[in-house]
Amino acid sequence: MRSMVRWSAVGALVAGSAWGQTPPAAEGPDASARAPVGLPEALSPQPGGLTADRAAARAVRTSLAVRAAQASTEAASAGHTEAMVAMIPQLSLTARYTRLSPITPPVLNFGGASSASATPPLCVDTNGAVVLGSRTAGGALMCPTGAGAIPTSAPTTPSPGFSFPVILDNILLNATVTVPLSDIPFRLARVYEAAGLTVQARRLDELSSRAQAAADARIAFYEFMRAQGQLAVAQQALEAARQHRIDLAHLVEAGTVARVELLRVDAQVAETERVVLSAREGHGLAEAQLRQRMHAGEAEPLTLGESLDGELRVPGSARELIERAISARPELLSLDRQTRALSANVAATRAGMYPSVSGSFSVDYSNPNQRYVPQAEEFNATWSAMIQAQWSPTGAFAASAASSRLSAQRAALVAQLAQLREGTEIEVRSVWISAQTANAAIESARRQVVSAEESYRVRRERFLAGSAVSSDLTDAELDLLRARLALVNANVDLRESLARLRRAVGEREPE
Numbered sequence: 001m002r003s004m005v006r007w008s009a010v011g012a013l014v015a016g017s018a019w020g021q022t023p024p025a026a027e028g029p030d031a032s033a034r035a036p037v038g039l040p041e042a043l044s045p046q047p048g049g050l051t052a053d054r055a056a057a058r059a060v061r062t063s064l065a066v067r068a069a070q071a072s073t074e075a076a077s078a079g080h081t082e083a084m085v086a087m088i089p090q091l092s093l094t095a096r097y098t099r100l101s102p103i104t105p106p107v108l109n110f111g112g113a114s115s116a117s118a119t120p121p122l123c124v125d126t127n128g129a130v131v132l133g134s135r136t137a138g139g140a141l142m143c144p145t146g147a148g149a150i151p152t153s154a155p156t157t158p159s160p161g162f163s164f165p166v167i168l169d170n171i172l173l174n175a176t177v178t179v180p181l182s183d184i185p186f187r188l189a190r191v192y193e194a195a196g197l198t199v200q201a202r203r204l205d206e207l208s209s210r211a212q213a214a215a216d217a218r219i220a221f222y223e224f225m226r227a228q229g230q231l232a233v234a235q236q237a238l239e240a241a242r243q244h245r246i247d248l249a250h251l252v253e254a255g256t257v258a259r260v261e262l263l264r265v266d267a268q269v270a271e272t273e274r275v276v277l278s279a280r281e282g283h284g285l286a287e288a289q290l291r292q293r294m295h296a297g298e299a300e301p302l303t304l305g306e307s308l309d310g311e312l313r314v315p316g317s318a319r320e321l322i323e324r325a326i327s328a329r330p331e332l333l334s335l336d337r338q339t340r341a342l343s344a345n346v347a348a349t350r351a352g353m354y355p356s357v358s359g360s361f362s363v364d365y366s367n368p369n370q371r372y373v374p375q376a377e378e379f380n381a382t383w384s385a386m387i388q389a390q391w392s393p394t395g396a397f398a399a400s401a402a403s404s405r406l407s408a409q410r411a412a413l414v415a416q417l418a419q420l421r422e423g424t425e426i427e428v429r430s431v432w433i434s435a436q437t438a439n440a441a442i443e444s445a446r447r448q449v450v451s452a453e454e455s456y457r458v459r460r461e462r463f464l465a466g467s468a469v470s471s472d473l474t475d476a477e478l479d480l481l482r483a484r485l486a487l488v489n490a491n492v493d494l495r496e497s498l499a500r501l502r503r504a505v506g507e508r509e510p511e
Contacts, residue, residue, distance in 0.1 A: 215500065
């Protein structure tokens with residue numbers, strides 16, 4: 001009964017260890033050189049097989065999160081270009097054709113048969129321009145200074161009068177340059193600065209997405225190795241249990257052992273088969289997760305190209321790793337850029353509280369040109385220059401409110417950045433401790449495997465010689481299974497901890 005309880009505990013270990021975490025432990029020095037201890041044959045690397053780095057590289061290339069981050073970077077770059085164009089003097093070109101409906105123009109009669117009172121009070125100045133005068137109560141014409149009455153023809157000759165020409169086809173070509181004189185240094189330059197910082201933040205977010213995709217792929221790869229190792233170890237235990245059952249059956253047939261011992265070993269075999277089934281299901285889940293990280297199809301074979309029996313170096317100083325993470329982790333750098341971008345946006349928004357000054361220069365080339373009187377059906381060019389100061393009290397209040405909102409958002413980002421720095425320090429220290437613990441656990445697990453293998457060999461020989469009971473051999477099989485599982489788990493835990501440590505300190509993935 002005691003052996004069955006222990007076998008159930010091993011089954012739970014196989015089912016849960018694939019997703020467990022190594023508990024923290026005190027800091028310690030690197031382990032010394034170890035004598036190599038064999039791992040299951042299923043974990044032997046194959047030429048051209050999959051490694052953690054290859055899985056990470058493929059995951060980065062196919063990651064949907066990385067694609068989304070790249071699209072965000074492109075959008076931010078377009079916004080940066082848009083902000084730059086806004087600072088360039090705006091040139092607008094207009095070409096317009098207008099067709100007017102025909103009308104009958106009024107006729108202005110300057111003399112002849114018409115009476116003086118019916119004649120419009122028009123005068124002519126020394127330049128020959130027609131100007132408007134006035135009439136006295138008696139109908140006499142009064143002209144402005146420097147102007148005189150328009151000469152009339154002989155009284156016996158009726159005047160045909162004067163009318164302005166009606167031009168039905170109007171064509172206008174216009175070019176206008178507008179310069180936001182005050183907005184360029186006080187608002188648009190700050191917007192451009194904020195857009196540039198936003199581009200930097202999005203590129204850092206992209207690096208973070210790449211690092212996360214690579215870390216997830218490495219951990220998924222090592223979980224796949226763990227599951228494959230656990231399945232191989234469980235299958236070894238099942239073979240040993242079945243051989244134990246065969247040997248015990250011979251002894252029962254010979255009458256040297258009670259049949260109740262055979263029933264106990266049958267129960268042991270059944271429990272080991274359950275452990276194998278659990279390990280096989282865990283292997284299938286780990287493989288599915290690895291394929292999803294890599295976006296690999298079901299038909300693509302997954303063979304291991306990396307060994308668990310290699311020596312790995314664990315960094316010896318947690319403080320150096322923390323300082324490295326604070327200065328290099330892309331999430332922290334991205335938040336810093338976003339904070340600075342908000343500061344620039346605050347300055348740009350505050351500029352809206354004050355008057356803005358703009359200037360413009362316009363050239364018209366039109367037929368007819370409205371500034372030429374009387375109009376003629378011909379093209380003429382004219383120009384105009386303007387400088388304008390504009391201020392809106394309502395806009396100033398809105399800019400003040402928007403500035404307060406952005407300042408509050410910046411304060412939130414500053415607090416979030418400080419919180420992330422604190423969390424990064426704890427994360428780096430925790431993962432570093434886990435790596436140290438797993439590194440020490442490997443040596444312990446190797447020694448346990450050596451001891452368990454020797455104990456199993458001795459107890460099996462004694463059992464076959466009749467000097468040991470079946471339960472002793474069952475305990476030896478259980479100890480060997482646990483030692484082998486511990487060796488697989490310790491090696492995987494170390495590699496996963498190093499993968500998490502690589503992510504925590506902000507090490508960047510190759511392009």
